[in-house]
Amino acid sequence: MSVFYVPAVNLIGKGVINEFGDHVKELGFKKALLVTDHFIASSDILPKVTAPLDTAGIGYVVFEDVDPNPSCKNVYDGLAVLKENDCDFILSVGGGSPQDAASCISIMATNGGTPQDYEGLHKSKEKGLPVVAINTTAGTSAEITINYVITDEERKVKMVMVDKNSLAIMSVNDPELMLSKPADLTAATGMDALTHAIEALVTPGAYGVTKKLSIGAIELIKEFLPRAVKDGQDIEAREAMVNAIFLGGMAFNNAGLGYVHSMAHQLGAVYHLPHGVCCAMLLPIIERENAKRVPAAFRDVAKALGLVTDGKTDEECADYAIAEIENLSATVGIPKKLTELDIKEEEFDFEYLSKNALIDACAPGNPFMPTLEETIAFYKELF
Numbered sequence: 001m002s003v004f005y006v007p008a009v010n011l012i013g014k015g016v017i018n019e020f021g022d023h024v025k026e027l028g029f030k031k032a033l034l035v036t037d038h039f040i041a042s043s044d045i046l047p048k049v050t051a052p053l054d055t056a057g058i059g060y061v062v063f064e065d066v067d068p069n070p071s072c073k074n075v076y077d078g079l080a081v082l083k084e085n086d087c088d089f090i091l092s093v094g095g096g097s098p099q100d101a102a103s104c105i106s107i108m109a110t111n112g113g114t115p116q117d118y119e120g121l122h123k124s125k126e127k128g129l130p131v132v133a134i135n136t137t138a139g140t141s142a143e144i145t146i147n148y149v150i151t152d153e154e155r156k157v158k159m160v161m162v163d164k165n166s167l168a169i170m171s172v173n174d175p176e177l178m179l180s181k182p183a184d185l186t187a188a189t190g191m192d193a194l195t196h197a198i199e200a201l202v203t204p205g206a207y208g209v210t211k212k213l214s215i216g217a218i219e220l221i222k223e224f225l226p227r228a229v230k231d232g233q234d235i236e237a238r239e240a241m242v243n244a245i246f247l248g249g250m251a252f253n254n255a256g257l258g259y260v261h262s263m264a265h266q267l268g269a270v271y272h273l274p275h276g277v278c279c280a281m282l283l284p285i286i287e288r289e290n291a292k293r294v295p296a297a298f299r300d301v302a303k304a305l306g307l308v309t310d311g312k313t314d315e316e317c318a319d320y321a322i323a324e325i326e327n328l329s330a331t332v333g334i335p336k337k338l339t340e341l342d343i344k345e346e347e348f349d350f351e352y353l354s355k356n357a358l359i360d361a362c363a364p365g366n367p368f369m370p371t372l373e374e375t376i377a378f379y380k381e382l383f
């Protein structure tokens with residue numbers, strides 16, 4: 001038996017941002033804690049979100065202090081603003097960071113406790129305070145998933161929470177909100193989306209519905225991510241990427257992820273690197289290993305990436321898929337080595353990061369469980 005989670009209401013397409021206020025009004029909410037980051041708060045995105053709220057007569061207070069790789073402090077600060085202002089719902093506006101911070105604030109608003117209490121699988125008892133999630137990048141898909149990630153600053157680990165009580169009640173994906181995103185961010189978030197779709201396709205947790213969703217996402221990303229990176233104003237490419245992240249988000253939300261994410265989380269926690277860049281660098285390394293264990297799973301990956309698979313062996317399909325992943329990464333300008341990001345091998349704590357990768361919540365979704373020594377060797381490939 002498989003359970004399929006997705007928000008009850010999802011607005012997708014050009015211009016849907018102009019309609020979301022009416023949908024929120026229908027739900028009867030009065031005042032939002034608008035959770036976002038400084039970049040969005042000072043951009044032209046914020047007025048595009050607040051204008052429909054004003055028209056619908058819905059109040060809001062802006063909390064804009066969410067950091068990239070959001071911390072426990074961000075969550076406590078946001079929760080304090082929520083309580084001071086008697087907000088009855090949360091409106092998250094941003095990419096993965098504001099969405100993840102909003103999920104944790106939502107759970108703590110109704111369940112109390114600390115962020116650490118919710119690390120792992122379905123740890124909360126009560127549904128979170130309702131979240132309306134407006135996405136501005138393509139994408140983490142955090143606006144439609146039951147997962148969120150919060151950095152524990154003291155332990156320098158990213159805590160992964162998988163919690164059905166954190167699912168947003170409404171998501172909004174309008175490509176017009178993504179037009180101003182710079183090329184490097186578009187590339188990184190797009191490669192994160194590719195990682196979601198591929199990990200969700202080769203995991204043993206994949207099943208009929210999620211496989212088709214993953215394949216659709218991979219096809220769209222292969223065709224449209226280079227276009228969105230090359231010309232951010234290409235609305236057709238931006239809209240295709242919105243469709244891709246919605247498909248891929250539904251896939252991994254219900255099939256799970258794998259060891260690329262387990263290892264990427266540790267790089268983000270210790271070095272504060274962009275999540276999508278970490279995923280993109282690790283993706284060929286881990287999939288090359290996965291292909292040795294489950295080569296048949298790579299037929300669909302190769303096909304979605306453009307290979308005519310008839311007459312090809314599983315191994316040929318896997319080789320093609322991994323080469324295409326590397327090509328796409330290079331085309332959109334992702335670095336190959338950590339040294340390009342000013343990280344020195346002699347200062348890299350291989351053992352610490354590898355031990356934390358092994359206990360990351362995404363690890364059990366991988367087709368095989370690496371050892372500590374293997375994980376260290378995978379990190380070494382990044383130098």
Ligand SMILES: [Fe+2]
Pocket residue numbers: 140192195196261275279
């Ligand atoms: Fe991700």
